[in-house]
Amino acid sequence: MPEVTINWYLALSAVLFTIGALGVLGRRNALIIFMSIELMLNAANLAFVALARHLGDLNGQIFVFFVMTVAAAEVAVGLALIVAIFRTKASINIDEINILKG
Amino acid sequence: MGSFLVFAILAVLAIGSAVGMVLSRNAIHSALFLIGTMAILAVFYVLLNAPFVAMVQVAVYAGAIMVLFLFVIMLLGAERLGGIGAGSRWQIGLAMALGVALLVILGIALFRGGATAGNPEVIDAGPAAFGLRLFEAYVLPFEVTSILLLVAMIGVIVLRTREGKK
Numbered sequence: 626m627p628e629v630t631i632n633w634y635l636a637l638s639a640v641l642f643t644i645g646a647l648g649v650l651g652r653r654n655a656l657i658i659f660m661s662i663e664l665m666l667n668a669a670n671l672a673f674v675a676l677a678r679h680l681g682d683l684n685g686q687i688f689v690f691f692v693m694t695v696a697a698a699e700v701a702v703g704l705a706l707i708v709a710i711f712r713t714k715a716s717i718n719i720d721e722i723n724i725l726k727g
Numbered sequence: 728m729g730s731f732l733v734f735a736i737l738a739v740l741a742i743g744s745a746v747g748m749v750l751s752r753n754a755i756h757s758a759l760f761l762i763g764t765m766a767i768l769a770v771f772y773v774l775l776n777a778p779f780v781a782m783v784q785v786a787v788y789a790g791a792i793m794v795l796f797l798f799v800i801m802l803l804g805a806e807r808l809g810g811i812g813a814g815s816r817w818q819i820g821l822a823m824a825l826g827v828a829l830l831v832i833l834g835i836a837l838f839r840g841g842a843t844a845g846n847p848e849v850i851d852a853g854p855a856a857f858g859l860r861l862f863e864a865y866v867l868p869f870e871v872t873s874i875l876l877l878v879a880m881i882g883v884i885v886l887r888t889r890e891g892k893k
Contacts, residue, residue, distance in 0.1 A: 627731055628731065629730070629731050629734045631845065632837070632838060633734060633738075634771070634775070635837045635838075636834070636837070637738050637741065637742070639830060639833035639834060639837060640742055640830065641741065641742065641745055641764070642829075642833065643826050643829050643830040643833070644742070644745040644746060644748075644749055644826075645745070645749075646825070646826055646829055647749060647822055647823070647826040648748070648749035650818075650821070650822035650825060650826070651749070651818065651819050651822040651823075652749065654754060656754050656757075656796070656799070656800060657748075657749070657754060657757055659796075660748060660757055660758065660761050660796065661748075661749060663761065663788075663792070664745055664748065664761060664764065667764065667765060667768055667788070670768070670780075670784075671768055671771060674771070674772050674775050674777045674780060675775055677775070677777065677852075678775040678776050678777070679845040679847075680845055681845070681847070681848055681849075681850050682850075683850060683852055683856065683857065683860050684860070684864075686777050686779070686780050686852060686857065687857070687860060687861055687864075687865055689777075689780050690780065690783065690857075690861070691865075691868060691872060693783060693784070693787050693788065694872045694875070694876065695872070695875065696788075696792065697787060697791065697792055697876070698875050698876055698878075698879035699879075700792050700795055700796070701795065701879050701880070701883050702879050702882050702883055702886075704795055704796070704799045705882070705883040705886045705887065706886065707799065707803075708799060708802065708803065709886055709887075711803050717803070
């Protein structure tokens with residue numbers, strides 16, 4: 626059994642971040658894209674916590690705390706926007722949300 | 728940092744859950760998969776000597792944020808909206824190519840030059856130590872965060888009430 630080093634956690638973080646990025650690029654449902662963004666934030670949080678453990682430093686955990694707060698605010702506003710868009714367009718397919726186009 | 732077996736099992740579960748979130752056709756299933764990923768990440772935080780962050784992860788992410796997601800999905804009835812699966816074929820291909828490129832770049836960035844010398848000793852990361860550090864070194868960001876949350880709350884209320892007047 627190899628020892629679990631910081632690199633394993635950083636690799637897991639990178640894989641989760643990539644899956645989130647693929648979700649943002651590949652899916653057309655605004656809600657799924659939003660969830661993928663949350664997954665990317667979580668992957669970054671995992672890297673923060675792993676490095677905080679690796680370096681014996683509490684500051685990384687404090688950063689995670691702030692990331693979570695900003696994510697909560699972002700989700701509240703973003704979901705309100707999605708509901709507003711759904712009320713006007715009856716769709717949350719981002720390919721149909723193009724009325725801002727010139 | 729935990730035994731390798733525990734890490735491997737949890738990592739496979741987390742990645743599988745994340746893939747399920749992206750690929751799932753039903754938005755409700757996606758949200759539940761994401762809750763699974765977040766819960767597993769909370770277990771990782773416990774393994775990494777971050778008990779307070781793990782608790783906040785479960786309460787705020789898996790609790791509050793995902794409940795909000797599920798509420799909106801069910802409010803809109805978005806779980807059964809047709810035609811909002813994946814994009815066209817070239818978009819999927821491009822997304823896969825860009826994803827592989829991103830993974831390669833992240834791998835190179837993370838592993839080039841080897842790991843820095845760490846400090847393997849376990850520090851006190853309980854709620855008391857966490858709060859002391861937060862209010863000693865990060866008072867200003869903390870207060871800015873409170874304003875951010877206030878602005879977000881007012882923004883959501885404005886978004887909803889303006890629509891109601893029409």
